[in-house]
Amino acid sequence: MMRFDDFQLSDALLTGIKEIGFEEPSPIQEKCIPAVLRGEDVIGQAQTGTGKTAAFGIPVLESVDMELRDVQALILTPTRELAIQVSEELSRISRFKKVRTLPIYGGQPMGRQIKALQQGVQVVIGTPGRLLDHLRRGTLKMHNVNTVVLDEADEMLDMGFIEDIEQVLSYSPEQRQLLLFSATMPPAIRQLATKYMRKPRYITMNRGEVHVPQINQIYYRVLENSKLDALCRFLDSEEVDLAIIFCRTKKGVDELAEALAARGYLSGGLHGDLQQEQRDRVMGSFRNGDLELLVATDVAARGIDVGSVSHVINFDIPQDVESYVHRIGRTGRAGRAGVALTLVTPRELKQLRLIEKETGARLQPRELPSLEEIAAKQQKSWMTQIEGVIQSDADLKLFEDMITQLKEQFSENKIAAAALYVAFSERFTRSQDQSYNFGETGAAPGMVRFFINVGRNTNMRPQELSKAISEQAGITTRQVGKINIYDRFSFVEVPEEVAPFVYEALRQSRINGARVNLEPARPRVRS
Ligand code: ADP
Numbered sequence: 171m172m173r174f175d176d177f178q179l180s181d182a183l184l185t186g187i188k189e190i191g192f193e194e195p196s197p198i199q200e201k202c203i204p205a206v207l208r209g210e211d212v213i214g215q216a217q218t219g220t221g222k223t224a225a226f227g228i229p230v231l232e233s234v235d236m237e238l239r240d241v242q243a244l245i246l247t248p249t250r251e252l253a254i255q256v257s258e259e260l261s262r263i264s265r266f267k268k269v270r271t272l273p274i275y276g277g278q279p280m281g282r283q284i285k286a287l288q289q290g291v292q293v294v295i296g297t298p299g300r301l302l303d304h305l306r307r308g309t310l311k312m313h314n315v316n317t318v319v320l321d322e323a324d325e326m327l328d329m330g331f332i333e334d335i336e337q338v339l340s341y342s343p344e345q346r347q348l349l350l351f352s353a354t355m356p357p358a359i360r361q362l363a364t365k366y367m368r369k370p371r372y373i374t375m376n377r378g379e380v381h382v383p384q385i386n387q388i389y390y391r392v393l394e395n396s397k398l399d400a401l402c403r404f405l406d407s408e409e410v411d412l413a414i415i416f417c418r419t420k421k422g423v424d425e426l427a428e429a430l431a432a433r434g435y436l437s438g439g440l441h442g443d444l445q446q447e448q449r450d451r452v453m454g455s456f457r458n459g460d461l462e463l464l465v466a467t468d469v470a471a472r473g474i475d476v477g478s479v480s481h482v483i484n485f486d487i488p489q490d491v492e493s494y495v496h497r498i499g500r501t502g503r504a505g506r507a508g509v510a511l512t513l514v515t516p517r518e519l520k521q522l523r524l525i526e527k528e529t530g531a532r533l534q535p536r537e538l539p540s541l542e543e544i545a546a547k548q549q550k551s552w553m554t555q556i557e558g559v560i561q562s563d564a565d566l567k568l569f570e571d572m573i574t575q576l577k578e579q580f581s582e583n584k585i586a587a588a589a590l591y592v593a594f595s596e597r598f599t600r601s602q603d604q605s606y607n608f609g610e611t612g613a614a615p616g617m618v619r620f621f622i623n624v625g626r627n628t629n630m631r632p633q634e635l636s637k638a639i640s641e642q643a644g645i646t647t648r649q650v651g652k653i654n655i656y657d658r659f660s661f662v663e664v665p666e667e668v669a670p671f672v673y674e675a676l677r678q679s680r681i682n683g684a685r686v687n688l689e690p691a692r693p694r695v696r697s
């Protein structure tokens with residue numbers, strides 16, 4: 171394990187690093203810092219939260235010549251939030267070296283930025299568009315820039331900044347060092363690298379070294395119309411500190427934030443249609459703990475860096491693997507353990523498998539928390555609510571009359587318990603999804619029987635069939651019921667609540683290498 175002392179940094183920087191509390195370099199820092207100090211062009215790829223800022227920040231700050239009052243390094247970031255964050259991290263690191271850093275972004279008056287630039291800034295961090303404005307006006311000069319950094323390069327390309335980036339680069343001296351950092355490496359980034367970098371050193375964290383193990387990745391099987399209930403059950407049974415909940419669309423964000431607020435959760439929504447002012451307000455409340463749930467789209471969540479996010483919840487499964495990696499990187503930061511929960515509908519099981527395959531991670535299936543589990547956590551709060559009503563002057567007459575009537579048949583204890591059940595167990599009615607009505611399949615009660623078009627002819631044995639079902643549908647082999655294998659076909663029974671998942675996962679799939687069709691069985695004909 172390397173130490174920061176091993177990099178031969180100046181004492182002033184080392185003191186700064188110690189002061190922040192970084193004990194040892196993260197894996198990406200260990201590899202990048204020496205290469206950047208040697209002046210190499212570097213492509214650094216590692217998941218969000220792995221310390222990429224300091225990986226380029228430390229060597230860039232080390233190289234600043236304090237005698238020179240010109241801009242010596244330029245850092246491009248996709249959003250203003252990130253520009254501010256990077257700038258803050260750099261000024262903390264260089265607190266003793268006293269490098270002059272400045273964030274520059276759209277939405278702030280040009281005049282103020284021009285004045286600040288004139289005071290002799292040495293490292294500028296900014297969004298591509300605004301940087302370009304200053305370069306064109308000549309208020310930002312690049313003749314003494316040694317290093318250009320593209321931070322969160324994948325996000326910048328996603329946001330359509332490619333032309334601005336190329337323009338900015340065209341202002342930079344030919345001999346400059348170019349660094350590129352990114353959580354993912356889509357082809358457009360490789361192209362950019364080939365075009366502008368000299369013999370780039372490609373530093374990537376192989377799977378064992380990224381922070382993924384810090385994040386406990388789990389998923390729930392849910393039906394489309396029971397997602398909200400599933401989410402609430404999870405929230406009620408977990409110690410959720412701060413959670414970011416991802417939805418696919420802006421409308422989804424609005425609806426979910428509202429539904430959660432209506433159920434009494436401290437939640438707020440964040441998406442691209444909101445005014446900057448509203449976004450700042452929501453983010454502010456989230457940061458200081460007034461909100462515990464932030465519902466957001468992928469775009470709106472860009473650049474959010476809140477240290478203590480305990481849970482990332484994919485209310486809608488992400489549409490690509492990159493976005494999954496970005497989302498879950500919002501939790502488990504700086505060594506803290508985090509939980510990433512993904513809700514998966516039957517049709518989304520295949521997408522889940524793809525994510526597992528491409529990230530090399532294994533998402534653990536979890537059963538939805540039961541009423542007992544939620545009660546264990548909520549009992550106190552339920553009892554407080556009841557005591558509160560008893561001690562208040564709420565008018566209970568209406569309800570007391572009901573009790574008088576019920577008492578003719580039941581004990582007071584039974585009545586009270588039933589009333590609590592009505593009040594607190596609304597999340598436990600099992601919802602049905604009409605699109606998965608398999609009809610009468612000849613199964614035992616509570617089960618669904620499926621027909622599979624292969625049998626002994628593909629050498630399939632019951633253990634293999636049950637293992638394939640369990641793996642592909644994310645259920646336990648114990649949940650797989652009766653299996654009958656014949657020469658050219660088979661039958662299998664599974665519990666009703668998992669049947670939609672078994673159906674979607676296996677209706678067109680492979681078992682033992684053989685193509686398989688699975689469909690609801692027809693009831694047995696009685697002879
Ligand atoms: P990335 O850019 O890879 O997403 P950041 O650079 O934003 O990650 O770092 C994530 C968090 O980890 C930040 O809060 C940062 O201060 C912290 N961090 C970075 N390097 C270290 C380190 N060596 N030791 C402890 N914490 C670190």
Ligand code: MG
Binds near residue numbers: 222223321322
């Ligand atoms: Mg970063």
